Amino acid sequence: xxxxAPAAGNGAEKFGTFKGVFTPSILTILxxxxxxxxGWVVGNxxxxxxxxxxxxxxxxxxxxxxxxSSIATNRTTRTGGDYYMISRSLGLPMGGAIGIALFFALxxxxxxxxxxxxxxxxxxxxxxxxxxxxxxxxxxxxIIVAVISxxxxxxxxxxxxxxxxxxxxxxxxxxxxxxxxxAGASAVPLWxxxxxxxxxxxxxxxxxxxxxxxxxxxxxxxxxxxxxxxPLGTLIAIAVGMIIYLTVPIYLGAVADGATLRNDQMIWxxxxxxxxxxxxxxxxxxxxxxFGSILGAPRYLQALAIDGVVPRIFAKGHGPLNEPRIGLALxxxxxxxxxxxxxxxLIAPLITMFFLSSYGFACLAxxxxxxxxxxxxxxxxxxxxxxxxxxxxxxFGIMFKIDTLAMLAATVAMVxxxxxxxRRQMQTQPIDTWRGFFTAAVHRGILYxxxxxxxxxxxxxxxxxxxxxxGKRRAIADMAGWLFHWRGVTTYCHVIPGLLKEEAPRLRDxxxxxxxxxxxxxxxxxxxxLVTEEPERGILDASQALGFPGMTPNTVLMEWACPxxxxxxxTELVRGLLALDHNLLFLRHHPDRSFGMRKTIDIxxxxxxxxxELMLLLAHFLTSSDxxxxxxxxxxxxxxxxxxxxxxxxxxxxxxxxxxxxATPHLIIRDDRSTGEQLGAVSERTDLVLAxxxxxxxxxxxxxVARMDALLSGVGSVLLVRASSQFDYRRLLLDEE
Numbered sequence: 001x002x003x004x005a006p007a008a009g010n011g012a013e014k015f016g017t018f019k020g021v022f023t024p025s026i027l028t029i030l031x032x033x034x035x036x037x038x039g040w041v042v043g044n045x046x047x048x049x050x051x052x053x054x055x056x057x058x059x060x061x062x063x064x065x066x067x068x069s070s071i072a073t074n075r076t077t078r079t080g081g082d083y084y085m086i087s088r089s090l091g092l093p094m095g096g097a098i099g100i101a102l103f104f105a106l107x108x109x110x111x112x113x114x115x116x117x118x119x120x121x122x123x124x125x126x127x128x129x130x131x132x133x134x135x136x137x138x139x140x141x142x143i144i145v146a147v148i149s150x151x152x153x154x155x156x157x158x159x160x161x162x163x164x165x166x167x168x169x170x171x172x173x174x175x176x177x178x179x180x181x182x183a184g185a186s187a188v189p190l191w192x193x194x195x196x197x198x199x200x201x202x203x204x205x206x207x208x209x210x211x212x213x214x215x216x217x218x219x220x221x222x223x224x225x226x227x228x229x230x231p232l233g234t235l236i237a238i239a240v241g242m243i244i245y246l247t248v249p250i251y252l253g254a255v256a257d258g259a260t261l262r263n264d265q266m267i268w269x270x271x272x273x274x275x276x277x278x279x280x281x282x283x284x285x286x287x288x289x290x291f292g293s294i295l296g297a298p299r300y301l302q303a304l305a306i307d308g309v310v311p312r313i314f315a316k317g318h319g320p321l322n323e324p325r326i327g328l329a330l331x332x333x334x335x336x337x338x339x340x341x342x343x344x345x346l347i348a349p350l351i352t353m354f355f356l357s358s359y360g361f362a363c364l365a366x367x368x369x370x371x372x373x374x375x376x377x378x379x380x381x382x383x384x385x386x387x388x389x390x391x392x393x394x395x396f397g398i399m400f401k402i403d404t405l406a407m408l409a410a411t412v413a414m415v416x417x418x419x420x421x422x423r424r425q426m427q428t429q430p431i432d433t434w435r436g437f438f439t440a441a442v443h444r445g446i447l448y449x450x451x452x453x454x455x456x457x458x459x460x461x462x463x464x465x466x467x468x469x470x471g472k473r474r475a476i477a478d479m480a481g482w483l484f485h486w487r488g489v490t491t492y493c494h495v496i497p498g499l500l501k502e503e504a505p506r507l508r509d510x511x512x513x514x515x516x517x518x519x520x521x522x523x524x525x526x527x528x529x530l531v532t533e534e535p536e537r538g539i540l541d542a543s544q545a546l547g548f549p550g551m552t553p554n555t556v557l558m559e560w561a562c563p564x565x566x567x568x569x570x571t572e573l574v575r576g577l578l579a580l581d582h583n584l585l586f587l588r589h590h591p592d593r594s595f596g597m598r599k600t601i602d603i604x605x606x607x608x609x610x611x612x613e614l615m616l617l618l619a620h621f622l623t624s625s626d627x628x629x630x631x632x633x634x635x636x637x638x639x640x641x642x643x644x645x646x647x648x649x650x651x652x653x654x655x656x657x658x659x660x661x662x663a664t665p666h667l668i669i670r671d672d673r674s675t676g677e678q679l680g681a682v683s684e685r686t687d688l689v690l691a692x693x694x695x696x697x698x699x700x701x702x703x704x705v706a707r708m709d710a711l712l713s714g715v716g717s718v719l720l721v722r723a724s725s726q727f728d729y730r731r732l733l734l735d736e737e
Contacts, residue, residue, distance in 0.1 A: 014224035021216030021223065021233025023160045024292045028212025029241035030167050031289035032116025033205070034248070035282040036265045041206050042249045043261030044196040046189040050249040053203055058242045060398070061210045063391025064359040065238050066383040067366035068217055069231030074369075074379040082214055082358055083300050087307065089365035093421035096309040097414040098358045099300055105211075105354030106297035107331045110290050111338025112208060112351060114141045117286035118339075123266045124279050138339035145290045146332040150325060163288035170281025171244065173272040179255035180270065188253040188261060196262075204352050204402045209245070211355040212292065213238045222321060231381045294335065298327030309421065353399060353410045360395030363388040372440035446548055459554075459728065460488035461583075464546055465525075466495055466539050466558035469510075470517040475589040476559050479719070481522035482625045483585075483618060489551065490525045492518050493542055500531045507531070535565060536573040543580055553582060554727075560588040560708075560720060567705040571696045574704070578695055583614060584722040586693065588709075593716040596687035601633045603663070604679060604691040610723035611692040612655065618721065619690060620661045633663035636682060638670050645669060680714020689715050693722035 014020075042050045071085040082102055087095020118138040122129045148159070192199065216233050223229045252261060255271055264270070272278040298314075302324035305315035314327045367388030369377040399407040461484050470477040470492070477492060484490045494514045496503055503510075507529055515527045528546070532538025539558070547553045556577055561570055577584055601619050605612040616635070622628040635652055639645045645667040652665035668682055683689050691712070696704035712718050 015222055015229075016224055017229040017233040019160075021229045022237050023164060023216075024288075024295070025213045025216040025234060025237035026240055027160055027163055027167070027285065027288040028292040029210060029237060030244060030285055031209065031212065032113050032286045033209035034245070035170075035268055035278075035285060036116050036119060037205055038209070038245075038248060039252055039256070039261040039267040040265065041202055042188060042252045043258045043263075044192065045199075045202050046191045046193070046196075046258075047249055047253040048190040049192050049199075049202075051246060053199075053206055054242065054245045054249070056394075056398075057203070057207050057210045058238065058245075059394050060207075060356070060359055060391055061213055061238050061242075062235075063363055063387050063394065065213055065234045066381075067363045067388045067391060068214070069234060069381045070366050070370070070379040070383040070388075071362070072217070072230040072379075073227045073381040074377055082217055082362055083303050086358070086361055086365050089369060090361065092307060092309070093418045094361065096304065096307070096421045097417040098361050099304045099309065100417055101354045101410070101414055102358045103297050103300040103304065103331075104334065105351050105358070106293045106300065107334035108338045108351050108354075109208070109211075109293040110142070110145070110297070110331065110335035111138075111341070113286045113289040113293065114138045114145070114335065114339055117141055117283060117290070119265065120279065120282045120286065124269070135340055139336060141287065141290070142332060142335055142339055145287065145294055146328065146335075149291065149294050150328055159291070160288055163284040166277070166281040166284040168281075170268075170272070170278045170285075173274045173277040173281075174248075174268055175251060177255070177271045177273045180257065180260060188256070188258045193258070200402045203398070207352045207398075208355070210238075210241065211351070212289065213241070214296070214355075227380065290335075294328065294331055297331040297334075298324035301327035301330065352402065353406050356395045356399045357410055357414060360392045360399075363391035363395065367392060446551060449549075449551060461555050462489045462547065462551060462553045463491065463555040463557055464543060464553045465490060465492045466530075466542075466556065467492065468495065468559075470494070470514060470521075473559075474517070474521070475594070475717075476557065476587055477518055477521045478595075478627075479587050480525065480557055482627055483557075483621045485522055485625060486524055487621065490522060491528055491546060491553075492525050493528045493530050493539075493546070495535050495538065496529060496531045497533070497535050498531060499533060503531045534569075536569045536576075539573060540576045540580075543577060543582065554724065555583040555585065557585040557587070560586040560718075561705050567703055571704040574696060578722070581724050581726060583724045583727060584693060584720075585618075586720040588712060588718040588720065590716040595717055596685075598628050598687050599631050600686045600688075601628070601631050602666075602683040602686040602689045603633065603635045604683070604689060605635065605637050606692045606694070608692050608723070610725070610727050611721055613659065614723040614727055615690040615692070615721050616656070616659050616661050616663065618719070619663065622688070623662075631687070633661070634666040634686075635663050636666045636668060638668050638675065638678065640670055642669065676711040676714060679711070683715045686715065687717070689718045691718055691720055693720040695722075 041053070045053055068082065068085060071089060083095055083099030086098050089095075115134060115138055118134045118141060119129060121127075121137055122133055127133060192202075196202075213234050216237065217230055252267070252271075256267060260270075261267055268278045268282070269275045301310060301314045302317065302322075304310045305312050305327075314324065314330070316326055317323055318325050366383055367385045370383065370388060371385035399410070463480065463484055465476060465480045467473065467476040480490055480492065492514070494510070496510070511527060511529050514529070518525050518527055528542075530538050530542055532541075543553065543556055561567070565573070574584075601622060603612070603615045603619055605615070612635070616633075619633045623631050623633065635656065637648055637652065639648050649665050649667055652667075656663045656665065666682070668678060671678070673681070679689075679691075689712075694708075696702060708720070
């Protein structure tokens with residue numbers, strides 16, 4: 001690991017892999033937990049239990065380290081470490097929520113390490129280890145660490161070399177020491193004993209020991225080559241830390257008894273060949289870990305301030321390295337609050353939650369970008385997507401297992417921050433992670449749908465709505481919103497008659513205006529513009545071309561006898577749409593009555609079997625919307641006689657019952673009046689009539705539009721319905737196999 005760090009262009013010293021990443025990471029990993037709590041972990045979990053805890057914790061650290069390495073080698077990583085990576089991958093609102101959590105986690109980590117230093121200091125010198133003394137000595141240590149960090153980041157990092165040497169010597173002293181005389185009296189078990197602390201408690205106390213691998217990542221803005229240094233330094237630090245944490249419990253289990261390990265936090269001093277080396281390593285490690293945290297936390301805060309997530313005052317830096325001294329002061333105050341709490345076991349689980357949440361989202365960010373195969377995500381260090389996803393799931397699972405209430409509290413806090421930042425509409429540079437994720441998800445979904453035949457029971461409407469400017473003629477957009485709100489895929493196709501070259505300069509503005517109106521009616525509806533010289537030809541072409549394999553349109557909704565269309569071209573359009581075999585819905589909107597009070601719906605069935613089921617389903621869709629809630633549905637049929645009426649009533653009742661839709665059969669016996677006159681007499685005051693759509697005659701001499709208009713002249717707004725031959729009503733409505 002090359003540590004040559006030439007001066008940057010502005011004269012500031014930049015750090016290499018060993019000094020800037022590996023050293024702060026390994027020193028934070030090998031800190032207070034190893035010296036003061038690892039014996040307690042072994043005494044409670046047993047040798048095998050401890051090894052499993054170490055391995056389980058390193059699933060998180062390795063998965064997160066690899067994920068962070070991938071993100072770091074994909075783009076320039078500036079000040080902010082994890083926060084910078086997450087915010088540029090998953091968006092500023094989510095990154096801001098995680099960044100704030102990371103800042104507090106590192107600030108309280110300073111407390112954790114300084115309390116550990118204080119406890120070892122008091123125990124070694126035989127001073128009473130009371131809460132008052134821990135607060136007093138811890139405050140003094142906090143001041144010293146803050147002052148050194150304030151003077152110079154480089155000075156704080158140089159001190160780490162001596163700390164690293166002290167830790168190495170303390171480990172040598174431990175492994176060359178002698179066993180306790182009564183080590184066999186109460187041997188360390190292989191697994192948790194009946195009177196030991198539970199897995200959740202032991203894991204929560206131990207886990208902060210492996211969180212230190214992000215200490216180097218937090219220094220990303222001060223590194224000469226972050227893309228090289230972060231992966232190399234981070235992963236080597238994690239590997240070295242894991243080897244040590246797997247070796248120490250085996251040794252402790254062989255040379256000490258379980259009771260002593262559980263009750264004596266200074267057990268290392270009794271086992272070591274040279275206790276002075278252990279206490280030197282203990283003091284140095286706890287203080288260096290505090291340095292790592294107190295250097296990292298202000299840099300997260302500075303990055304948050306640069307993006308405007310927190311007050312801009314924290315963005316201000318000092319000196320050639322732009323050191324965040326204002327953030328350092330706030331970190332000092334938060335650390336002091338943790339010291340005043342004075343209990344290591346109370347702070348450790350809190351820090352665990354903060355770190356796990358940030359690690360989980362870092363893994364998620366990498367996993368999504370890798371799985372989605374986003375073209376802009378081309379890291380030189382590649383992490384398989386499954387590794388990142390396993391890390392994310394493990395993080396969130398551990399949070400739930402350790403402390404469900406703490407997890408919920410942390411989640412609520414971060415969701416609150418996320419919502420506040422979202423409302424402020426905060427954005428960073430263009431982010432394509434989520435877009436890439438949904439693009440990949442949609443692509444795979446399309447392939448899945450295209451490879452399997454449609455299932456009638458899972459039928460959903462995929463609708464093309466053809467209409468004019470919805471700001472001027474809104475009825476068709478309203479109907480689309482009432483019928484298909486969140487039920488399927490709806491595309492509003494604004495048909496613009498004219499030449500494309502003439503309309504092109506105004507298309508962007510017209511699309512924006514159309515979207516604004518459509519979003520008021522059905523915010524989930526997509527919008528397309530269709531410029532065509534011949535509207536009927538353009539509609540037919542769009543009905544064939546829109547959509548994609550596996551998600552082709554199955555329903556067309558448009559106005560009856562479209563404006564600016566003559567009867568003959570419209571009739572040909574109907575013939576073409578019938579040939580495409582979509583479900584056809586034509587709205588004949590009454591300009592004066594509109595949709596009345598939206599309280600009554602009449603379905604007129606002429607005998608075509610599929611039509612009645614589709615009309616019943618559409619009526620059910622309408623009454624499920626807020627605008628038609630409580631509307632009464634009548635199923636109206638013309639019959640020739642009383643006996644036919646009785647038979648038809650039984651049949652209609654069976655259809656309604658099988659369809660599980662609330663409707664009332666209404667039988668009308670034919671008389672001397674025309675069908676249109678009887679229809680008008682029954683449904684004159686009905687708010688909406690659903691009627692079956694017959695096709696135009698083959699010879700083309702019939703004025704199809706005029707004939708249908710005459711038939712419907714006595715009623716208000718009408719929705720003409722023609723079911724496709726592909727509409728599998730028996731499986732959808734009647735629950736038949």
